[in-house]
Amino acid sequence: MRHVIKMxxxxxxxxxxxxxxxxAGDYAPWYFAWLVGTTMIVLIAASGAVLFETQDAARxxxxxxx
Amino acid sequence: xxxxxxxxxxxxxxxxTALYHFxxxxxxxxxxxxxxxxxxxxxxxxxPIYKDMTQFWGKLFGINxxxxxxxxxxxxxxxxxxxxxxxxxxxxxxxxxxAIEGLMAFFMESTFVGxxxxxxxxxxxxxxxxxxxxxxxxxxxxxxxxxxANGFMQDPVGATFDPNTMRMxxxxxxxxxxxxxxxxxxxxxxxxxxxxxxxxxxxxxxYYLLRRQHRDFAARSFxxxxxxxVIASLAVVTLGDALGRMDYxxxxxxxxxxEGIWHxxxxxxxxxxxxxxxxxxARKNIAAIEIPYVLTPxxxxxxxxxxPGIDSLEREAKPKxxxxxxxxxxxxxxxxxxxxxxxAEFRKYQSDLGYGLLAQRYAPDQDLAKxxxxxxxxxxxxxxxxxxxxxxxxxxxxxxxxxxxxxxIAVFAFGAYYSLKNELEEHxxxxxxxxxxxxxxxxxxxYGWIVAENGRQPWSVYGWLPTFVSASTHGVGYMVFSLxxxxxxxxxxxxxxxxxxxxxxxxxxxxxxxxxAAQAGAxxxxxxxxxxxxxxx
Numbered sequence: 001m002r003h004v005i006k007m008x009x010x011x012x013x014x015x016x017x018x019x020x021x022x023x024a025g026d027y028a029p030w031y032f033a034w035l036v037g038t039t040m041i042v043l044i045a046a047s048g049a050v051l052f053e054t055q056d057a058a059r060x061x062x063x064x065x066x
Numbered sequence: 067x068x069x070x071x072x073x074x075x076x077x078x079x080x081x082x083t084a085l086y087h088f089x090x091x092x093x094x095x096x097x098x099x100x101x102x103x104x105x106x107x108x109x110x111x112x113x114p115i116y117k118d119m120t121q122f123w124g125k126l127f128g129i130n131x132x133x134x135x136x137x138x139x140x141x142x143x144x145x146x147x148x149x150x151x152x153x154x155x156x157x158x159x160x161x162x163x164x165a166i167e168g169l170m171a172f173f174m175e176s177t178f179v180g181x182x183x184x185x186x187x188x189x190x191x192x193x194x195x196x197x198x199x200x201x202x203x204x205x206x207x208x209x210x211x212x213x214x215a216n217g218f219m220q221d222p223v224g225a226t227f228d229p230n231t232m233r234m235x236x237x238x239x240x241x242x243x244x245x246x247x248x249x250x251x252x253x254x255x256x257x258x259x260x261x262x263x264x265x266x267x268x269x270x271x272x273y274y275l276l277r278r279q280h281r282d283f284a285a286r287s288f289x290x291x292x293x294x295x296v297i298a299s300l301a302v303v304t305l306g307d308a309l310g311r312m313d314y315x316x317x318x319x320x321x322x323x324x325e326g327i328w329h330x331x332x333x334x335x336x337x338x339x340x341x342x343x344x345x346x347x348a349r350k351n352i353a354a355i356e357i358p359y360v361l362t363p364x365x366x367x368x369x370x371x372x373x374p375g376i377d378s379l380e381r382e383a384k385p386k387x388x389x390x391x392x393x394x395x396x397x398x399x400x401x402x403x404x405x406x407x408x409x410a411e412f413r414k415y416q417s418d419l420g421y422g423l424l425a426q427r428y429a430p431d432q433d434l435a436k437x438x439x440x441x442x443x444x445x446x447x448x449x450x451x452x453x454x455x456x457x458x459x460x461x462x463x464x465x466x467x468x469x470x471x472x473x474x475i476a477v478f479a480f481g482a483y484y485s486l487k488n489e490l491e492e493h494x495x496x497x498x499x500x501x502x503x504x505x506x507x508x509x510x511x512x513y514g515w516i517v518a519e520n521g522r523q524p525w526s527v528y529g530w531l532p533t534f535v536s537a538s539t540h541g542v543g544y545m546v547f548s549l550x551x552x553x554x555x556x557x558x559x560x561x562x563x564x565x566x567x568x569x570x571x572x573x574x575x576x577x578x579x580x581x582x583a584a585q586a587g588a589x590x591x592x593x594x595x596x597x598x599x600x601x602x603x
Contacts, residue, residue, distance in 0.1 A: 030249035036468040041297045048293035052286055053111060
């Protein structure tokens with residue numbers, strides 16, 4: 001049952017996102033660009049930090065092997 | 067009679083308070099989303115250092131937010147005290163987004179800021195992350211509503227003038243909110259805030275790295291800010307181009323002033339003037355250096371469209387001024403008598419009413435009824451010249467903004483490159499460049515605001531309401547007193563901000579510090595950054 005509720009919730013979010021994309025694409029292209037662009041900027045910054053941790057861990061492993 | 071000195075003092079006061087306020091706004095807009103990104107990594111990885119980062123940068127965000135709100139409060143009152151004619155004329159339209167902004171700022175944003183600061187031990191990780199995102203969204207939505215209101219001043223849509231109420235009546239909220247000008251202005255301003263926030267974090271992190279302090283913390287902060295900034299700085303230039311295109315479409319006097327175009331350009335493509343000393347009285351550019359074939363495709367998106375120069379824009383304004391004088395005279399007659407003939411006369415010329423109000427300044431005794439046939443050409447000429455903003459200010463504010471905008475791309479690109487290669491400390495020049503660049507985006511945002519608002523002159527609502535007739539009828543003494551008061555009070559706010567920022571930035575994060583031995587490189591562990599191996603082992 002939890003899975004069904006989860007799927008329905010994600011489906012609703014998807015439907016909302018599609019509706020937003022269609023409406024915003026027609027009436028507010030720059031607002032839509034801001035939403036997509038800001039999400040992308042935040043995710044790229046976050047992925048940079050995750051990459052930092054991966055590089056750090058790899059370096060620690062190399063140091064341990066020496 | 068309208069006292070021009072009072073109008074100029076009112077303008078100066080509003081410019082001063084707006085520029086002071088805008089010293090704080092961009093950092094709030096950008097830093098809030100950087101905090102959200104940091105906390106996202108904390109929630110995903112569970113590493114406490116990202117919580118420390120969110121809390122430390124959040125503290126600096128809090129200082130800036132508190133003082134920024136304080137400086138913004140007075141501006142909303144200023145519309146009523148110093149710009150009463152403006153408030154009467156467009157209050158129905160302008161008041162709506164301003165009221166929504168007030169609700170956003172005071173309810174949504176402030177509530178979630180409180181939860182963000184005091185909710186670390188009271189909320190679950192995902193709930194706190196949601197709160198941080200809502201702070202970021204709320205801050206930017208506040209800016210959105212201000213810029214929707216400002217978009218109306220630049221490109222008045224969604225309202226019509228009603229001769230019975232003698233003011234603009236709201237007709238279409240959708241047109242106001244989705245106005246192309248408001249949209250382009252919002253995205254450009256918000257992303258300029260992202261650049262400011264990113265350079266702030268990057269610069270202070272660079273300071274720690276140069277001093278070999280808080281290196282775990284600083285290297286991670288630098289990485290996130292550099293990547294955040296490199297995308298934002300690319301976006302802000304692109305979105306600025308979109309805003310320039312809007313000026314070409316709806317505010318040609320502003321575009322002509324920005325580019326110093328005195329005479330209509332001749333196709334094919336016109337050159338872009340990279341350097342010049344525009345002389346408004348001689349109506350020419352002195353010592354101009356031009357890059358051929360750049361301006362036309364840049365603003366018209368074609369190769370062979372002529373861009374109207376200041377001379378032809380003034381010529382185009384002249385018939386509008388003559389019509390506007392008739393509209394304003396008919397409106398005055400209608401207001402007194404409700405005579406249908408006067409209303410019919412007004413309706414005929416109502417789209418040019420603003421130009422008639424603008425001519426009032428140059429009419430004998432500021433009375434349009436006193437313009438004789440002999441006076442008319444002189445009044446029309448002077449009014450037409452007044453439709454052009456200050457070209458020198460516009461030209462150079464724009465170029466300073468653009469030059470630094472491109473410079474920021476380089477700073478972020480080098481920062482991101484060396485951070486990704488973990489070679490930051492091998493390039494102290496990069497760290498110093500980042501550190502000394504901290505105040506520059508704030509200044510550039512100020513120049514952007516000057517381009518937008520100086521370029522709107524002589525209108526408070528473009529084409530409808532001249533700035534000259536928008537002010538209240540205060541005395542000069544009152545204006546000077548309040549101006550000096552504001553300058554002193556706001557300078558105190560700035561001093562407080564700088565003192566607190568320097569104090570807490572110098573103190574550093576102060577949480578979970580690595581022991582001194584590890585900081586000096588005596589052995590592995592404690593999450594020491596990988597790049598450290600190359601520079602201090």
